[in-house]
Amino acid sequence: MDFRYAIINGEMKKIRELTPDEFKAFCDLAESKNYMQSIEMYQRYLDEGREQYLLGLVDDNGVITVAGLAHIIYSRFGKKVFSFSRGPITGTDNIKDLLKFLSECKKFFKTKHGMTLQVTLNLMASEVPDNFVKEMQKLGYKRLGEYEQVKWVYVLDFSQVENLPVVKPRAKRTDLIKPEIDPEAEQILFRHLRTSHRRYIRYAEERYGIKVRELKVSEYKVLQDLLEESGKAHGFAPRNQKFFEQLAKYFGDNIVAIVAELPDKTPVAAAFFILLGNEVIYLSGGFDREYKKMGAPHLVQWTMIKYAYANGYKQYNFWGTKPNLNDGVFQFKEGFHGEMREFVDAFITGLSPLGAVYTKKIHYAKVRRDL
DSSP states (O other): OOEEEEEETTEEEEEEEOOHHHHHHHHHHOTTOBTTBSHHHHHHHHHHTOOEEEEEEEETTOOEEEEEEEEEEEEETTEEEEEEETOOBOOGGGHHHHHHHHHHHHHHHHTTTEEEEEEEOSOBGGGSOTTHHHHHHHTTOEEEESOSSOSEEEEEEGGGSTTOOOOOOOSSOOOSSSOOOOHHHHHHHHHHSOHHHHHHHHIIIIISOOEEEEOOGGGHHHHHHHHHHHHHHHTOOOOOHHHHHHHHHHHGGGEEEEEEEOTTOOEEEEEEEEEETTEEEEEEEEEOGGGGGGOHHHHHHHHHHHHHHHTTOSEEEEEEOOOOTTOHHHHHHHTTOOEEEEBOOEEEEEOSHHHHHHHHHOOOBSSOOOO
């Protein structure tokens, strides 16, 4: 195994390649785990033949304190651009180990003919030390801003809903359409939403007779068509159908895709979710603008919020948005009365002379780039 040694707080630790089992065991226990840093994504990259590495910082007793999945994004002039997408994984109480890990990763990826290494950490800006950016810069990492992954997410933390009882995780998940939820708790959740959102949900169910059901993988074209419809309206290019099919293949029962349909079975809204760790993630969704005022997107979200709570998930993650009151996506998500959370900026470091030149010329990004 390829590794480097580092002394941290007087204790010898080493960075080395991890086995898939080691990485999975670490991720399963980590509070900050996410789908991009998972054994499922490792398997996806493996089947694609993409170059990737599972790395960890390990002490003398074999305890892993930092771990990450790094993969190649693309090559330039025969040199490779590597990335820790929303990783590596560690706790906010372990920043020193994280910094040492990232320092040693530079040496590791130089031996793999790397040109640059990009890092988009799964850490909230409010949770890292004030001098974190300076410490990263000391290691030779340049601050990129919102570059490869979303920087802002909108989260509904169930523990912050007043008077809402805590529900333990279930060994067997409750039904998606009719979850086993206490009627009083359901009303508490419902009253937590913005008044207009509650009205849209009632309209969808009672006035327009919209029904929600789970999509099979073979039906993902329904999802894709609605995503493309929304993409045209909001000016973004959605992921392609193959991406969602791949996630369904590797994440299995931890993937849910649902569609809202009119009584005549016309699909008017659909969304794709990942169930991971303590949260349900709303990864992507779309709707038919012709039926915008019927409240189908609101009903889709309400269905999954009830499902998340009934199954003991701690939070419902609406994923990326901007804290902009003039933005329709933000207004929609904000109506469920969660909170904005900001990730730390992305960083990049040069690993070769060409990488150093490229890193020097690259500019701070105020909007995300899809690479």
